[in-house]
Amino acid sequence: MNAKYSGKCLCGKVSYSVNAEPMFSGNCHCKDCQRSSGSAFIPAMIFREKDVDIIGEVKYFESQADSGDTHSRGFCPNCGSQLFARFSGMAGALGVKAGTLDDSSNYAPNLDFYVGSAAPWDFMDPQLPKKQGAARG
Numbered sequence: 572m573n574a575k576y577s578g579k580c581l582c583g584k585v586s587y588s589v590n591a592e593p594m595f596s597g598n599c600h601c602k603d604c605q606r607s608s609g610s611a612f613i614p615a616m617i618f619r620e621k622d623v624d625i626i627g628e629v630k631y632f633e634s635q636a637d638s639g640d641t642h643s644r645g646f647c648p649n650c651g652s653q654l655f656a657r658f659s660g661m662a663g664a665l666g667v668k669a670g671t672l673d674d675s676s677n678y679a680p681n682l683d684f685y686v687g688s689a690a691p692w693d694f695m696d697p698q699l700p701k702k703q704g705a706a707r708g
């Protein structure tokens with residue numbers, strides 16, 4: 572197996588591989604991403620869900636996003652690492668959190684979004700385009 576993208580959680584019980592390019596790569600600085608990750612932002616890659624092969628049990632936690640979408644965050648029930656996300660407004664898409672990639676250099680963000688909610692200690696690449704709110708619209 573020689574997937575373009577592969578990754579796993581901290582304990583290794585959940586792993587994934589993807590043999591397609593992401594439809595979107597960007598850093599979400601919204602408060603929910605800060606809170607759920609315990610960090611400044613979530614580096615998000617969006618793939619077609621059918622292109623992502625997942626091994627292991629993933630638990631999803633649902634919350635209501637600012638956009639009105641239901642946002643389901645997928646994590647390893649054993650170690651708690653966040654790996655995936657589903658959005659009610661994007662059927663068939665699956666978010667993959669780039670911090671879980673085996674090769675970190677495989678992530679190339681092209682947007683910072685929800686920068687209006689960014690923490691004062693969040694440092695962003697000044698070269699990347701910025702959106703105050705959602706990535707779309």
Ligand SMILES: [Zn+2]
Pocket residue numbers: 580581582583584585647648649650651652
């Ligand atoms: Zn785990």
Ligand SMILES: [Zn+2]
Pocket residue numbers: 599600601602603604605613685
């Ligand atoms: Zn977010």
